[in-house]
Amino acid sequence: MAQLTGQPVVILPEGTQRYVGRDAQRLNILAARIVAETIRTTLGPKGMDKMLVDSLGDIVITNDGATILDEMDIQHPAAKMMVEVAKTQDKEAGDGTTTAVVIAGELLRKAEELLDQNIHPSIVIKGYALAAEKAQQILDEISKDVDVEDKEILKKAAVTSITGKAAEEEREYLAEIAVEAVKQVAEKVGDKYKVDLDNIKFEKKEGGSVKETQLIRGVVIDKEVVHPGMPKRVENAKIALINDALEVKETETDAEIRITSPEQLQAFLEQEERMLREMVDKIKEVGANVVFVQKGIDDLAQHYLAKYGILAVRRVKKSDMEKLAKATGAKIVTNIRDLTSEDLGEAELVEQRKVAGENMIFVEGCKNPKAVTILIRGGTEHVVDEVERALEDAVKVAKDIVEDGRIVAAGGAPEIELAIRLDEYAKEVGGKEQLAIEAFAEALKVIPRTLAENAGLDPVETLVKVIAAHKEKGPTIGVDVFEGEPADMMEKGVIAPLRVTKQAIKSASEAAIMILRIDDVIAASKLEKDKGDKGGDDFGSDLD
DSSP states (O other): OEEETTEEEOOSOTTOEEEETHHHHHHHHHHHHHHHHHHHTTOSTTOOOEEEEOTTOOEEEEOOHHHHHHHSOOOOHHHHHHHHHHHHHHHHTSSOHHHHHHHHHHHHHHHHHHHHTTOOHHHHHHHHHHHHHHHHHHHHHHOEEOOTTOHHHHHHHHHHHHTTSGGGGGHHHHHHHHHHHHHHHOEEETTEEEOOGGGEEEEEEEBSOGGGOEEESSEEESOOOSOTTSOSEEEEEEEEEESSOBSOOOOSSOOOOOOOSHHHHHHHHHHHHHHHHHHHHHHHHTTOSEEEESSOBOHHHHHHHHHTTOEEEOSOOHHHHHHHHHHHOOOEESSGGGOOGGGOEEEEEEEEEEETTEEEEEEEOOSSOSOEEEEEEESSHHHHHHHHHHHHHHHHHHHHHHHHOEEEEOTTHHHHHHHHHHHHHHHHHOTTHHHHHHHHHHHHTHHHHHHHHHTTSOHHHHHHHHHHHHHHHOTTEEEETTTTEEEEHHHHTOEEEHHHHHHHHHHHHHHHHHHHHOOEEEEOOOOHHHHTTSOSOOGGGGGO
16 A cells, blocks of 8 residues: 555555565565475485375375366466476376476576576576577487387387386286387387377276286277177177267157047057168178167167177267277268278177176277277276376387387486586586586486485485496486486487477476566465364465
């Protein structure tokens, strides 16, 4: 409020909280750092898991950074930006979500030290932007080209992404499945490969062990055959996909049919029956012995289909219909009258099987399927969910390498190389920006330090040893958390796609810069119903 000739001028409504300058920066940095600290313990092969319980009592147990932040009900606006970092990383690269958030948190911690020395935020921002740009160049230089047909490289990267998750006992087996799935759906466009992850379907069923997880070269649908009289197994299947109902349609407009005699009623019913029979005859005529329908199937149509020995499934999801088309080579037909033998797809086997007490339809043995299904099994619901998350990461990592054909060593090696080379770059730049670039370089060491810390090693001692070995032997030396010693990560097969590391640094630096730009936070008072028992609307109290 300002006094103007004795009259108060109200600019902001009552209850609005405002933080300006250093207060705003301090609170925002603190909020973002708390988020980074929360998931820091999950980093690396020896990282721990988090148990998240939502308001309904549902439990999620995971050490996947993006999942943890997604499940946490974060209120503070600056902390929400860290959630965005994880989401972007997950969308763009598929792995490295924890790495990105931890680096962002450390960049802000280092920035705060500079702000405490009265260095202006704009200088820190400029230094960070220069360092982030230089880091991308350095990563391009130290990355290696690989042959995307080399299954071993893809498998090593997939194993690296699964290590540290609950599913790591079977990491070799799961990595094999992930790589096979990606190679199967990869399509060549020009001289590059493209992988559409929508063509890899994950179907979860609890029961059995993780070892029973399998790759189906085709599609698995969580439905059952519509009529008990139909065959449950069809070999050399000719498959029709119909985006229509096998029912007598109602008229488009409101119409009334007046029937005045039993004969007319009989004729009406016979006509309905004839129409349904014609539909089924058409399916049989083109040679289909399996039919998937997106809408309903009339009871009478079911009877005729069963009589002809045709296996039929109804109310199949649109996404599943598209996957079936990609896997079997069938065309989705909107009108049954237009169905021809050219529209049919093929599969060696279509079979209804019981999985964990429920019927599922397996479409297997497709010639060159461009859609596949991974059927995930595990002892409990939480195990199955965590195996799915591990497989998703592995699939995305394999996709990155197939599309880009470039890898870097993992295990903290690229971060140490960046830290060493950015230090040299800082001296070239000079001025106050030098301090910011040096802070950026120092912040990147948080990754190898955290890997050591989470493995129960002495972080300072391990970091000193690894940096010394790195300077002597080259950019692929990182932290071997199992031996507690420096090791060549390429030789150990600990590798990551270049895209994952580049995106982690890009997302982290952009988020840190955005938070540092804020020097004024104006928070409207919360609505009465939100206040509840929170005791006021202290903006800072949202940090817990």
